[in-house]
Amino acid sequence: MDVIRTAIGLMSGTSMDGIDVALIRTDGRGFIERGPFLGVPYEADFRERLKRALELSRPLTDRRERPAELREIELELTEWHALAVTAFRQRFGLSADAVDVLGFHGQTVLHRPDEGLTIQIGDGPQLARRTGLPVVYDMRANDMVHGGQGAPLVPAYHAALAGKLQQAGEAVCFVNIGGISNLTYIGADGRIAAFDSGPGNALIDQWVEMQTGRTYDPGGEIGGRGKVIPALAARYLESPFFRGNVRRSLDRGDFAPLRPEEASLEDGARTLAHVAAASIVKSAGFLPESPSTYIVCGGGRLNATLMAEFSAMAEGLGSRVLSAEAAGFDGDALEAEAWAYLAVRSLEGLPLTFPSTTGVASPVTGGVLATP
Numbered sequence: 001m002d003v004i005r006t007a008i009g010l011m012s013g014t015s016m017d018g019i020d021v022a023l024i025r026t027d028g029r030g031f032i033e034r035g036p037f038l039g040v041p042y043e044a045d046f047r048e049r050l051k052r053a054l055e056l057s058r059p060l061t062d063r064r065e066r067p068a069e070l071r072e073i074e075l076e077l078t079e080w081h082a083l084a085v086t087a088f089r090q091r092f093g094l095s096a097d098a099v100d101v102l103g104f105h106g107q108t109v110l111h112r113p114d115e116g117l118t119i120q121i122g123d124g125p126q127l128a129r130r131t132g133l134p135v136v137y138d139m140r141a142n143d144m145v146h147g148g149q150g151a152p153l154v155p156a157y158h159a160a161l162a163g164k165l166q167q168a169g170e171a172v173c174f175v176n177i178g179g180i181s182n183l184t185y186i187g188a189d190g191r192i193a194a195f196d197s198g199p200g201n202a203l204i205d206q207w208v209e210m211q212t213g214r215t216y217d218p219g220g221e222i223g224g225r226g227k228v229i230p231a232l233a234a235r236y237l238e239s240p241f242f243r244g245n246v247r248r249s250l251d252r253g254d255f256a257p258l259r260p261e262e263a264s265l266e267d268g269a270r271t272l273a274h275v276a277a278a279s280i281v282k283s284a285g286f287l288p289e290s291p292s293t294y295i296v297c298g299g300g301r302l303n304a305t306l307m308a309e310f311s312a313m314a315e316g317l318g319s320r321v322l323s324a325e326a327a328g329f330d331g332d333a334l335e336a337e338a339w340a341y342l343a344v345r346s347l348e349g350l351p352l353t354f355p356s357t358t359g360v361a362s363p364v365t366g367g368v369l370a371t372p
């Protein structure tokens, strides 16, 4: 029988809003028992530090390079993760020996798949020392070494979850609307296709923050009062990203933010919600077939304006749209759960990525193990 491990996944995504912490028990294959979840938001000052880390990383050409200030931020990020693990353990009464491994994503600070470069900051050995737990980290690198895009990695977990769906026997597609959005299609025959689909919340967040100081559009309420400006939407939707047959993965900075003079607060938020919704539908055109059901996870599912647009577009094409919760999952926890799942797969030497998920030449494992 396969070994079942208890793993905690730690995800700090492109929205840079905090750390998602989730526990699962799994064999890294078909057995998955989902446990608790905790979101640990960053303080405003630290979000600024992360933005600074993106700036500092822009000129880097070697993924191991750490200019002094970037290294400082890496250690601060690692400490935030150690504190998040402590908070999670205390909240859910978990002793140290109740957990077998941590799956540590770190923070992507630069992602240039065309140059074979992806950089995640986060010090795995330091996190292992601070928590006293084994840590699997740096899970994107090996995929790139083998010709993959280095993202998305969550599809392996989506595929495992698909077996639990009532919709089994139909083509389903997980949509993650984070800072960037990505899709995982699982056909009725189990076939997988996955790729980044376009800008998600990051453009909306940047716009709303620039105009109001709030870090996102709560419930999509601001955008709900605006109208779509077609010429601005077209500027994003006519990007070469949506053309050509090779799907590529995205960096947070690949789509330029709106400029203040280009729209009112409300019209900008509405236009960018439209762009996020339409990007998913455009990219879904590259799936093997139109899915019967979309299952939406990530913070973007809480933006009602974005969701109304996406649902109308998808339903117009004959697909049904469900929130992760309606499908029996936790849409906030899913990426962190995935990182826990991938950590266990890494320990087992199982592939994390596949030709149909990242374009890697053949299925490869990944991740580096640090022990306390």
Ligand SMILES: Nc1ncnc2c1ncn2[C@@H]1O[C@H](COP(=O)(O)OP(=O)(O)OP(=O)(O)O)[C@@H](O)[C@H]1O
Pocket: 011, 012, 013, 014, 015, 016, 017, 176, 177, 178, 179, 180, 181, 200, 201, 202, 204, 205, 215, 216, 217, 218, 219, 220, 297, 298, 299, 300, 302, 303, 304, 335
């Ligand atoms: N109540 C809400 N209303 C509207 N939007 C929300 C709400 N809560 C979260 N969001 C949006 O979701 C974002 C966070 O989503 P999520 O945590 O899925 O992203 P991420 O994991 O950082 O990104 P990625 O998946 O690209 O790595 C926030 O930045 C915000 O834009």
Ligand SMILES: CC(=O)N[C@H]1[C@@H]2OC[C@@H](O2)[C@@H](O)[C@@H]1O[C@H](C)C(=O)O
Pocket: 013, 014, 108, 111, 118, 150, 151, 152, 153, 154, 155, 178, 179, 180, 181, 182, 196, 249, 250, 335
């Ligand atoms: C390089 C990087 O960090 N990419 C993220 C980002 O955020 C969403 C999308 O772009 C996805 O490709 C990926 O994250 C998810 C968790 C993934 O790898 O599946």
